[in-house]
Amino acid sequence: MADNTTLPAQVTVIGHPLVRHKLTLLRQVGTATSEFRRLAREISLLMAYELTRDLPIELTEIETPLEVMQAPILAGKKLCIVSILRAGNGIADGMLELLPSARVGHVGLFRDHETLRPVEYYRKLPEDIGDRLVIVVDPMLATGHSAAAALALLKQAGATQLRFACLLAAPEGLEVLTRAHPDVPVFTCAVDRQLDERGYIRPGLGDAGDRLYGTK
Template identity: 45%
Template sequence: MNHFHIVKHPLIKHKLSIMRNKDTGPKEFRELLNEITLLLTYEATRNLQTLEIDVETPIEKTKGEVVEDKKIAIVPILRAGLGMLDGVLSLVPNASVGFLGVFRDPDTLKPIEYYEKFPEFGDDHQIFILDPMLATGHSMVHAIKEVKKHGGKNIIVMCLIAAPEGVKVVESENDDVEIYAAALDKKLNDKAYIIPGLGDAGDRLFRTK
């Protein structure tokens, strides 16, 4: 798993433990997901390129460095990925945002796309694909394929919890993609839910069950 990174931080462990609790309601769940996303984004953006600029402080002129966040694109996978979007945008507010709607066929477990709207991806764009749960990996592989089809080259996946099966699927088909996660759980159950996981992130975010 050379391209797979678990962001180990006491605050992430703390917040994720509360999110896993079945009694945590949607308001707190959303807030915690946003907070963990901030911490994941800090790590996932560590290698962003910066530009040198002139800065005049109250004392003297000096040099500074800035990130070209207009060359960053964020693609949340609907619907659960929306829960991570604001966390990334709060750190790179000028980033472009694309949307990909995918649901998992309950019988085949294969992704079915129902919506797609992407910005223009340049060769030098850094693209972040967001989905809280990396379970089977099929939806993420589909998302990566669509982003590449539209010209995306530099792709980082950000998720809250990953299953070993999903990581293996993504890495086997995309050895050029980095994955950042808050945790790697044990496995998938017979319904392709992550164990121990936290249930369906979309349902918990939006109280649809």
């Protein structure tokens, strides 16, 4: 694993014991598709808690069964979760359990296995994305090129408040992403050792999309 003390300041490793425990179960080769999907959803919900701990609040007047009071509620427009297809949906679904009112956008990117560069094939975003906090999700930050490309597309679409969340990151991917977007906070559950010659994270957990949807 990478030494977290050497990570860029914008990178947060979520070290909650429940996250670490569930991630270990998620990594195991014998974890069935249904269990993998459930664990990914549970970890994502816990990640959403960490990503949103500084959301702005305001006071509103409510009436309890006993009296009227000033109570805190979220301020401003609801946030937006943007999934990098297809594997990002496994993270977005978990976050939506905690944030059911969030808007959802999708960016379709696939990795060219020769160049390891992203190729866009789909994009659908809320029209007012520039007014919302946008959480971009993808289970794996490997080479970092897809995440960097997705963030660039969102900035072009008007997004100004961006955060990126993943289950696992490689040092190489973090370097690419933080260099391309030094203004975007990055949240991950672990930083693994390195990429292999195929661009897979080691020790990693395999192909997140295939394991989420049972396609391999």
